[in-house]
Amino acid sequence: LTLMSESLRNDGRIWVPKQKGDKRRPDQIPEGERDYYLERRYPSFGNLVPRDVASRNAKAVCDEGRGVGETGLGVYLDFSDSIKRLGRGVVEERYGNLFDMYQRITDDDPYQVPMRIYPAIHYTMGGLWVDYHLMSTIPGLFVVGEANFSDHGANRLGASALMQGLSDGYFIVPYTVGDYLANNKTASVDDSHPEVRNAVACAQQTIQKLLAIKGKRTVDSYHRELGKIVWEYCGMSRTAQGLNAAIEQVRTLRDEYWENVNVPGSAADLNQSLEKAGRVADFL
DSSP states (O other): OOOOOGGGGGTOEEEEESSTTOOSOGGGSOGGGEEOHHHHHOTTTGGGSOHHHHHHHHHHHHHTTOOOSSSSOOEEEEOHHHHHHHOHHHHHHHHHHHHHHHHHHHSOOTTTSOEEEOOOOSEEOOOBOOOTTSBOSSTTOBOOGGGBSSSOOSEEOHHHHHHHHHHIIIIIHHHHHHHHHHHOOOOOOOTTSHHHHHHHHHHHHHHHHHHHHOOSEEHHHHHHHHHHHHHHHHTSOOOHHHHHHHHHHHHHHHHHHHHHEEOOSOSSSOOHHHHHHHHHHHHO
């Protein structure tokens, strides 16, 4: 998958067929049988609605069965009106590099046929509570950047994540962490400390448990299934009903994971499958 710039919506019009399951080519679908759904639902903004709104609506029409392409996971981003109004030269000057990249990947010429796009959030995450020093409820544990709640919600995007990391890193943490360390002496902790020994024992127990299951499904298959659950119910849009459904599905998947995952290799050497298995266990 390739990320196409949001700037394409400046001149592109987004639409899907009005009828579910319409698999005709876009040039075979007459104007009257097209649904320019953003223009219909948000006449004041049209295709320039905020990206969260555009993304949720694209997913919604695909969920209705009106998505395009072989998978039905796509909507058309059509530049034919802009090319007629502005001329190909202007459109090429504005978006030529993006059009070239799209054509190399799909072998479709976006000057001739509409692009097929589908929304993708970069990732979702919550945010830990912090005080004005960016310290969590655990004394001495500071939460810096996008992992805290202070600036943004759960729909994370590249530029906002960068902004929060920079602002926390440049302007806050150098002063607040230093102030904390100056006024709080940290105790020395070595390998014999009970908490260290307990942590090592728990990690070794998890490793042995994962290697001993010898089930029939790969770690990757569980990772993909978990990702699909999160995408469907916790990603672009969220409802109480969907979140509760996700909780139950994740619990079921987690139970199966600890009974049927297959982790090849051993713990005696570098084992990337084992490493991934531990991460997916953490995700679950």
